[in-house]
Amino acid sequence: MNILQPRPRLGDPTPYTFPKPRHLRVGNGDIVAIDVPGQPYAAIRLIHPAGGATEPHDRMGVGALTSEALEDGVHGNSSLAPALERHGAEWMSRIGWDSFVTGVDAPANRIVDATSLFMEAVRTPALRPDDVVSRREQLVERFRLETSVAPTLAARAIGGQLFSGRYATPLTGGPVKLQEVTPEVVTDFHSRSIAAVAGTLVVVGDLSDVDLEDLGKRVFGDAAETPEQPVSPPEAAEGELPGVLVINRPDSVQSALVLAQRSPSRSEIDLPKAEGMSDVLGGMFTSRLNTELRERLGYTYGVGCRFDLRRDSGIFLISTQVETPTTAPSITAMLEQIEQLRSDGVTPDELAAVRESNTVGLPVTYSNSRSLAGALVEMVVHDLPDDHVDQLRAGFERITAGDLHDAAREYLSPSDSVVIVAGDASEVVGPLEDLGFGAVTVREPETLWA
Incomplete structure (x- = not known):
C-alpha cells in the first residue's frame, strides 16, 4: 500500500491586510489599539515627540540619558525590572531623532497591573542624582566601547559630514556633550517633555477583557495635550561634496x-x-x-x-x-x-x-x-x-x-x-x-x- 500522499497544490498567496486600528481620545491623550483575539501577549507603547532632533545644543544627549534613567523606576537603583517581572512583563525604552518611546510587553491578562507599574516609572520616576550620574557614566563608556568598533565609528561620523546643528552629533550626544548633562537637566527635561505631556498610547493584543478608556485614564492622567512639532529641513554641513x-x-x-x-x-x-x-x-x-x-x-x-x-x-x-x-x-x-x-x-x-x-x-x-x-x-x-x-x-x-x-x-x-x-x-x-x-x-x- 502506498501511504505517501501527493503534495497539495499551492494556490496564489492571499494579499495581506493590516488590521484596522481603533482610535480613542481620553483626556488629552490619544489611544491607537489593535485587538488580536487569541494573542496572549500584549504590547503597550507610549509615544512622546521628544526626540533627539528637538534637543538644544547645550543639552545634547538628555533624551538618551533620561531613557536610560527611567529604568531605575520609582524607587531607584534599577527597581523597575524586578517589579515588572512579577507580572511576566518586560520594559522597553527607546529614543529616536523624532520620538521618545517607552513601553512594556506583558501577558494580556496582566495588562492593567503591568501598565500601572510602567506609568509610575514614566510619570513619577525617582531620578535620584546618584542613579542619573551612574547611568550617564555607563552611557559614556558604552559609547566609547561601541565606537572602538570600526563600523560603528564610521556610521556615527555620518551626521557631522552631512549636517550642521544637532544632527552633526550622535543621538546620545557624544562623550563630551553627554558629560555636561546633569541630573538637574534630566529632571527638567523629564518634567517638561515626558511627565507633563500626555502623548499617544499604542495597545496591541487580545483586548477582549481590557477597558481601553480606563487604561487611558491611568496613562494620561491630567497631562497636557501633546504639542505640535515643527518640521524644518536641517542645514548642510560646511565643506564641499563629494x-x-x-x-x-x-x-x-x-x-x-x-x-x-x-x-x-x-x-x-x-x-x-x-x-x-x-x-x-x-x-x-x-x-x-x-x-x-x-x-x-x-x-x-x-x-x-x-x-x-x-x-x-x-x-x-x-x-x-x-x-x-x-x-x-x-x-x-x-x-x-x-x-x-x-x-x-x-x-x-x-x-x-x-x-x-x-x-x-x-x-x-x-x-x-x-x-x-x-x-x-x-x-x-x-x-x-x-x-x-x-x-x-x-x-x-x-x-x-x-x-x-x-x-x-x-x-x-x-x-x-x-x-x-x-x-x-x-x-x-x-x-x-x-x-x-x-x-x-x-x-x-x-x-x-x-
Missing part, C-alpha cells in the same frame, strides 16, 4: 567603509520606489553590491545599503568592511554599481525579487503584538494613515522597472556624497587621493565630537 573622511585607526588590517548622502524626509519620499531600488543595489543578499564585492571580487563578507528617514530629512548609506589594501578598489566598485543602476535600470528578475521580498512575507512580519505595535508607532511618529502598510504593499505590487530606474536617478547622487573610512590612514590615504573622488581629510577618533 569628499572623503579617513578616521585614523593605526595598524588596522581592515577598513570600515560608509558611502552616505542626504535624502528626502519620510513624508517626501516614495517609499516603495526608494526601498525597492535600495533592495536591488544592496538591500538583498542577491543585490548588485553583494554580488560584486562579495561574490566576484571577494573583498567583503557582506555589504548593504538602506535609508534612514526622519520627519525633516533623511540619509541613504552603503556600508561594508574590507581588508585595508582593497579600500579604494571597493569604493570604485560601489560607485560603478551605482552608476550602472542609474544608467541601465533593473532587470526583470530584480523587479520580481523586489515585489516578492516586500509582499509575500508580510503575514510573518506582522505576526505578533510587538511587530504590530512597531508599525503603529511608525504611523504615529510620521503621521501616516491607518492603511499605511496596505498602501505600501500595494505600491510594491504595482511597481515597475521604470519606477526603480527613476528612483535610482532621483535618490542616488554620488556627487553629493561623502565616503567615510575607519582604517589605517598611512595605508589608505594615498590610494584614496588617487581615486579622485574628493578631497581627503584625516581625523583622529577622539576629535570627532570634541
Whole structure:
C-alpha cells in the first residue's frame, strides 16, 4: 500500500491586510489599539515627540540619558525590572531623532497591573542624582566601547559630514556633550517633555477583557495635550561634496567603509520606489553590491545599503568592511554599481525579487503584538494613515522597472556624497587621493565630537 500522499497544490498567496486600528481620545491623550483575539501577549507603547532632533545644543544627549534613567523606576537603583517581572512583563525604552518611546510587553491578562507599574516609572520616576550620574557614566563608556568598533565609528561620523546643528552629533550626544548633562537637566527635561505631556498610547493584543478608556485614564492622567512639532529641513554641513573622511585607526588590517548622502524626509519620499531600488543595489543578499564585492571580487563578507528617514530629512548609506589594501578598489566598485543602476535600470528578475521580498512575507512580519505595535508607532511618529502598510504593499505590487530606474536617478547622487573610512590612514590615504573622488581629510577618533 502506498501511504505517501501527493503534495497539495499551492494556490496564489492571499494579499495581506493590516488590521484596522481603533482610535480613542481620553483626556488629552490619544489611544491607537489593535485587538488580536487569541494573542496572549500584549504590547503597550507610549509615544512622546521628544526626540533627539528637538534637543538644544547645550543639552545634547538628555533624551538618551533620561531613557536610560527611567529604568531605575520609582524607587531607584534599577527597581523597575524586578517589579515588572512579577507580572511576566518586560520594559522597553527607546529614543529616536523624532520620538521618545517607552513601553512594556506583558501577558494580556496582566495588562492593567503591568501598565500601572510602567506609568509610575514614566510619570513619577525617582531620578535620584546618584542613579542619573551612574547611568550617564555607563552611557559614556558604552559609547566609547561601541565606537572602538570600526563600523560603528564610521556610521556615527555620518551626521557631522552631512549636517550642521544637532544632527552633526550622535543621538546620545557624544562623550563630551553627554558629560555636561546633569541630573538637574534630566529632571527638567523629564518634567517638561515626558511627565507633563500626555502623548499617544499604542495597545496591541487580545483586548477582549481590557477597558481601553480606563487604561487611558491611568496613562494620561491630567497631562497636557501633546504639542505640535515643527518640521524644518536641517542645514548642510560646511565643506564641499563629494569628499572623503579617513578616521585614523593605526595598524588596522581592515577598513570600515560608509558611502552616505542626504535624502528626502519620510513624508517626501516614495517609499516603495526608494526601498525597492535600495533592495536591488544592496538591500538583498542577491543585490548588485553583494554580488560584486562579495561574490566576484571577494573583498567583503557582506555589504548593504538602506535609508534612514526622519520627519525633516533623511540619509541613504552603503556600508561594508574590507581588508585595508582593497579600500579604494571597493569604493570604485560601489560607485560603478551605482552608476550602472542609474544608467541601465533593473532587470526583470530584480523587479520580481523586489515585489516578492516586500509582499509575500508580510503575514510573518506582522505576526505578533510587538511587530504590530512597531508599525503603529511608525504611523504615529510620521503621521501616516491607518492603511499605511496596505498602501505600501500595494505600491510594491504595482511597481515597475521604470519606477526603480527613476528612483535610482532621483535618490542616488554620488556627487553629493561623502565616503567615510575607519582604517589605517598611512595605508589608505594615498590610494584614496588617487581615486579622485574628493578631497581627503584625516581625523583622529577622539576629535570627532570634541
